[in-house]
Amino acid sequence: MLDEVRWGLSRDPKELSPKFFYDTRGSRLFEEITELDEYYLTRTERSLLRRWMPGWIGDLQPHALVELGAGSASKTRILLDAMRAQDAGTLFVPLDVSEEFLHDAAERLRGEYPDLTVRPEVADLTHPLEMSTELPSPSLFALLGSTLGNFDEAAAVRLLSHVRATMGSADALVLGADLRPGPGKSQAQLEAAYDDAAGVTARFNLNILRVLNREVGTDFPLDAFRHDAFYDPEEGRIEMHLVASRAVSVRVPGLGPVSVDEGESIRTEISCKYDRPTLDRILDGARLRVARWEEDDVGRYALVLARPLPLDV
Numbered sequence: 001m002l003d004e005v006r007w008g009l010s011r012d013p014k015e016l017s018p019k020f021f022y023d024t025r026g027s028r029l030f031e032e033i034t035e036l037d038e039y040y041l042t043r044t045e046r047s048l049l050r051r052w053m054p055g056w057i058g059d060l061q062p063h064a065l066v067e068l069g070a071g072s073a074s075k076t077r078i079l080l081d082a083m084r085a086q087d088a089g090t091l092f093v094p095l096d097v098s099e100e101f102l103h104d105a106a107e108r109l110r111g112e113y114p115d116l117t118v119r120p121e122v123a124d125l126t127h128p129l130e131m132s133t134e135l136p137s138p139s140l141f142a143l144l145g146s147t148l149g150n151f152d153e154a155a156a157v158r159l160l161s162h163v164r165a166t167m168g169s170a171d172a173l174v175l176g177a178d179l180r181p182g183p184g185k186s187q188a189q190l191e192a193a194y195d196d197a198a199g200v201t202a203r204f205n206l207n208i209l210r211v212l213n214r215e216v217g218t219d220f221p222l223d224a225f226r227h228d229a230f231y232d233p234e235e236g237r238i239e240m241h242l243v244a245s246r247a248v249s250v251r252v253p254g255l256g257p258v259s260v261d262e263g264e265s266i267r268t269e270i271s272c273k274y275d276r277p278t279l280d281r282i283l284d285g286a287r288l289r290v291a292r293w294e295e296d297d298v299g300r301y302a303l304v305l306a307r308p309l310p311l312d313v
């Protein structure tokens, strides 16, 4: 963590990895974000899952669900309920970087689904997946919540390639993808999802500095930074920044003092937004293809079913 923080604060422009948002407080703030009026993503994805997953699972008849990244339990349940209704899968493999998170989620689900075998795997999606559990065929993989959006195109291809490498030819991947502004979603609505009126996203963003001060030993003065979020139409992504309202000097262990000028910003997150051609290109780069593409009624968000393409040998 210290290495990554040092690296990001030595660059120009400065950046920090969004994975540092999620300590206990950050995870709670994110949960709060998902319930905001402005943050349509979670709600829209949930209704797409309810609408489409029973049919997709009925067609695929998977014997296992592999959930990539910290899923909110309510989404997991939609998938598990659909599998149980089909009397399909019995194995659930939640995969996350946080061992503690995984452990809690696994315990809760074991209680609720007594027939389910839960095999949590600690894994960082940015590295090739090494699973200790042998997966049955077919298995259904899930990468929800527009998690992919945190990665630029090259990193998204790498991440999905790691997933593809662990998939068998009969498997499928369900992907949740937030879409670019269009007739049913203005840029202002998109930006409001990342800059809500109640200021929850601002607290979430600033929380990264608390995490660093505690875990890495930096001494960021929180009152010197303000939240900023904007959509970059060229890149097709939201960027979140912390902007210094005055010049500060920050102690960074192992690096020395880092100065942040007044008005200078530290980028804390990118959240890429997709259209069909972009996602087709990313999936193709990872040897996957779109089998189903379903949007909500105004085209804010897409639920995508991807199937493997043959791997070149």
Ligand code: AVJ
Binding pocket: 033, 041, 145, 146, 147, 149, 150, 193, 194, 201, 269, 270, 271
């Ligand atoms: C969990 C990465 C998908 O980008 O929408 C929410 C995180 N950041 N509000 C997103 C987030 C600010 C979220 N992801």
